[in-house]
Amino acid sequence: MVLIVNTTKDTSISEEIRRNISDKGIDAEIIEAGEMRISHCIGCNFCWLKTPGECSVKDDYEQILKRIIHANQMWVISDTALGFIDHKGKNIFDRILPIATMYLTFKGDQMRHVRRYKNTTDIGLIYKGDVEKDFLLRWNERAALNFHSKSLGVFSTDEIKEAASCMC
Amino acid sequence: MHVLIINGSPRVKKYSNTDKILAKFTEGLTEGGSTFEQYEVSDRGSWDSIRDAFGKNTNILIALPLYVECIPGLLMEFLETLTPKNKDTSIAYILQSGFAEGVQLRCGEAYLKILTEKLGCNYAGTLVKGDNFSIRFFNEDQRDKVTTPYMEMGRIFAKKGDFESEECKKFTGPEIFPLGVRIMVGLVFKTFAKKSFKRVAADWGCTKPLDYRPYK
Numbered sequence: 001m002v003l004i005v006n007t008t009k010d011t012s013i014s015e016e017i018r019r020n021i022s023d024k025g026i027d028a029e030i031i032e033a034g035e036m037r038i039s040h041c042i043g044c045n046f047c048w049l050k051t052p053g054e055c056s057v058k059d060d061y062e063q064i065l066k067r068i069i070h071a072n073q074m075w076v077i078s079d080t081a082l083g084f085i086d087h088k089g090k091n092i093f094d095r096i097l098p099i100a101t102m103y104l105t106f107k108g109d110q111m112r113h114v115r116r117y118k119n120t121t122d123i124g125l126i127y128k129g130d131v132e133k134d135f136l137l138r139w140n141e142r143a144a145l146n147f148h149s150k151s152l153g154v155f156s157t158d159e160i161k162e163a164a165s166c167m168c
Numbered sequence: 169m170h171v172l173i174i175n176g177s178p179r180v181k182k183y184s185n186t187d188k189i190l191a192k193f194t195e196g197l198t199e200g201g202s203t204f205e206q207y208e209v210s211d212r213g214s215w216d217s218i219r220d221a222f223g224k225n226t227n228i229l230i231a232l233p234l235y236v237e238c239i240p241g242l243l244m245e246f247l248e249t250l251t252p253k254n255k256d257t258s259i260a261y262i263l264q265s266g267f268a269e270g271v272q273l274r275c276g277e278a279y280l281k282i283l284t285e286k287l288g289c290n291y292a293g294t295l296v297k298g299d300n301f302s303i304r305f306f307n308e309d310q311r312d313k314v315t316t317p318y319m320e321m322g323r324i325f326a327k328k329g330d331f332e333s334e335e336c337k338k339f340t341g342p343e344i345f346p347l348g349v350r351i352m353v354g355l356v357f358k359t360f361a362k363k364s365f366k367r368v369a370a371d372w373g374c375t376k377p378l379d380y381r382p383y384k
Contacts, residue, residue: 040178040241040242040245041178041235041240041241041242042178042179042180042210042242043177043178043179043183043233043240044179044183045304046372048365048378049365049368049372049374049378050372050373050374051374051376051382052369052374052376052377052378052379052380052382053380053381053382053383054382065383069383081244081247081248082247082248082283082286082287083279083282083283083285083286084238084244084279084282084283086244087241087242087244087245088241090235090236090238090240090241090244091241094235094236094240094241096236101378101379102369102378103357103361103362103365103378104357104361105354105357106350106353106354106357109344109345109350110267110271110272110344111267111268111269111272114379116379116380116381117381132282135278135279135282138275138278139237139238139275139279142237142275143236143237146236146237
């Protein structure tokens with residue numbers, strides 16, 4: 001399943017994606033999160049040490065978390081700020097921590113958290129606005145490492161067709 | 169020199185590892201003859217005061233934990249509300265993380281340079297150091313062992329006003345652990361560390377295994 005989380009209020013972006021993948025027979029789920037109540041991660045570590053796998057912040061993020069663990073791809077659509085994705089986009093990544101466990105291992109030559117679920121989710125970004133693209137690409141690749149998955153690339157909203165061609 | 173210090177951790181001050189690091193860092197900073205004022209981004213009620221202080225001060229230090237390879241969402245939300253300045257202001261950073269190797273923090277460090285540019289300020293370097301996850305769980309003696317080295321960094325910052333010196337760069341420690349160390353630490357992860365995490369979890373009232381799957 002391809003999960004598309006749109007953190008902007010511009011639903012035309014996800015509609016354009018839907019149009020571009022309509023003839024590909026992809027099992028896609030689009031979550032319009034632009035108006036949802038999604039807090040930042042408060043760093044409490046409860047998802048690792050008190051209520052394993054569950055976030056202590058009870059808000060609309062839980063429905064996203066429940067879908068991520070079934071997705072082979074997650075695409076986050078985000079507005080931008082200060083050369084990066086804005087805080088609403090970043091919160092989607094920060095709050096993903098419950099899919100990792102507290103336990104640690106080495107993957108290659110670096111430490112990683114042991115994953116909680118067997119499924120892995122590759123990650124792509126679609127951004128609306130100005131970013132430092134080289135950095136964003138580097139960041140997305142690093143973020144994917146944390147989820148034992150790989151980066152699907154970063155695309156501006158002018159490159160929806162290119163992004164859609166990577167959805168499968 | 170007077171330094172505006174912003175603790176960018178989303179964790180409340182009482183449990184903030186970054187705050188414990190800053191406590192030692194500012195001891196050294198004060199010994200070195202500098203003064204400082206400190207604010208916490210976790211306290212939304214103080215955001216107006218932090219914005220005001222950001223406008224008035226020219227030596228700024230932002231201390232933050234690494235969250236998914238970059239800055240925490242809450243700090244991003246705060247920074248989005250700032251008005252960029254002219255080049256008369258310098259920003260330095262203390263970037264800390266749970267993962268121990270220096271390489272884990274380099275992507276976040278790269279963003280801090282971009283961020284400084286976007287805020288119209290001069291980049292005064294980043295003090296990069298991992299292996300800080302356990303500060304919150306340590307007793308005072310154990311905690312001091314981890315945080316005391318930051319005192320010397322505070323003294324250096326008071327003198328130089330940046331983190332560009334060799335001493336600050338060496339503070340990071342190894343970029344990657346050599347294979348032998350990885351094998352040893354990997355064994356610790358499977359044994360001693362696992363037991364320690366389970367003990368902390370039990371103390372916190374956790375009744376499930378730490379690899380429990382709440383969602384089907």
